[in-house]
Amino acid sequence: MASPVFSSATPPASSSSYHLSHVTESHPGVQGGSLTSSMINSPRLGNLWRALRSVRITTLFYSSLVAVLGSLSFGYGMGFSSPALADLEDNKGKHTSFDKTIYSDTFNALTAVGGLIGAPLAGWLVDRNGRQFTMVLCSLPFSIGWLLILITHDITGPLFRPLLFIGRFVVGIGIGGTSLVVPLYIAEISPSDLRGLFGALNQLAVTIGILLVQSLGIGLHYEWLCVIGLAILLVYVPLSSMTLRESPRWLISSGKNSVAGKVLAWLRGPDFDVNQEQMEIEAQLASEEKLTLLEQLRSFSTRPVFHPLILAMFLMFFQQFSGINAIIFNGESIFEEAGVSNPAVITAVSIGAVQVVATLVGVILTDIVGRKILLTIGGITMCVSLVVLSIYDFLNNEPYCHPDASPSDPKCKDHLQPLAITAMMFYIVGFSIGWGALPWLLASELIPLRVKGAGVGIATCFNWICATIVLLSFGSYQDAVEPWGAFLSFAVVCLLSVIFVLVFVPETKGKTLEEIEDHFNRGGKQYTPI
Structure with a gap:
């Protein structure tokens, strides 16, 4: 079956038109650097290069970088569990220490439970109060949560675990809200041909946050990790509240057209057809009624809204049930099982660094290559890597490892150690290039503007439901089917995700948000086979 893409072969000149006469001239937003003639002549690289030269890249890049400081806090909060639990479980002499049982599982799962509340709450706020305001507001639960966890360091009484759990839950609320609003904001301030490039910065910042907290956790106790989490917010809050501009699309939807025009001019610069882009947004919004939250929810029964929402939810499902959180949270134990010395250091540096570079x-x-290709390559890479991990775990047990040896015999583990490490790294690469960033980006692209807050909120909330299920059930599921069986089932999900993307997901590279919405208004049937 031909894969579905939008019928128009190239973006219309309206919203993504470029003043090509300026391509070879110097541009104030681009500092130095050059491309060879062969790279310029490459259609995909040439389009990206022209897109970068057609906008004031400094303002767009700055706005995206400030926004993804929130994503850095997201990743820092997610990655906090691994070093914090290791510290808590080794809390010598204190009766408040954690066992590797229900306490650790609860501590992990409370992050996802908090995300279940933070995501829909942010989905309501982004439409009511704007994207910028919601990003700033998400720093509040982060701050409260870090402070609650911080003060537990000096508590040894019965309040220790409740405060720790409440703090972790409140941090989860901030994580859930940020996971929704940052990719949404970036998608709406970016021109169509650069939306993927800047939108993927969200996931890059998340991975940097994870690497940062895991690396710091090698030498710092959990209370100092909380202090650093608060320090990130001290930078993020002033910058996001005082220097960022509100999303032009939200401003127009709120009747602030003149302000939106000024923001677009600030974001795009003199070489971009700002008036045409603003007219397209205004025309799209003029054809739609301004809906209340209840009316937005009712509109999800219509195909132009229901169809993209279902696609977004399936992408979130495949992201979580690919096993990423189970693999990341258990990466240290997998390396330990493989006989690696200093598994904590290996997990923090090798996997964390690989994730950042691959992202x-x-x-x-x-x-350059589009969303569908990256999701397909990423899914196949993850599937093969999980099959290899499954084979490793299967062969690393009696009697396949060494029929005459005891279960603790290290010979087989030493022999298969490179297999496990390599498979783990390739799994992280596959996830990072596709399934880490693109489900969030596509959710913000596919769901129509008139219901974007509620729609992205539902999709994000569903993502956190899936994450909660995986985190709460992985331990017992692994005990029931053995680790190799769990890896193999995740591999099957990755294979299904590839089929789903090839058959059902439209390519959005280079398309304006209005074109994407028109695609679903036409019933999603205007496809061109590739």
């Missing part, structure tokens, strides 16, 4: 590659490729 950076994905950021660069998103608007």
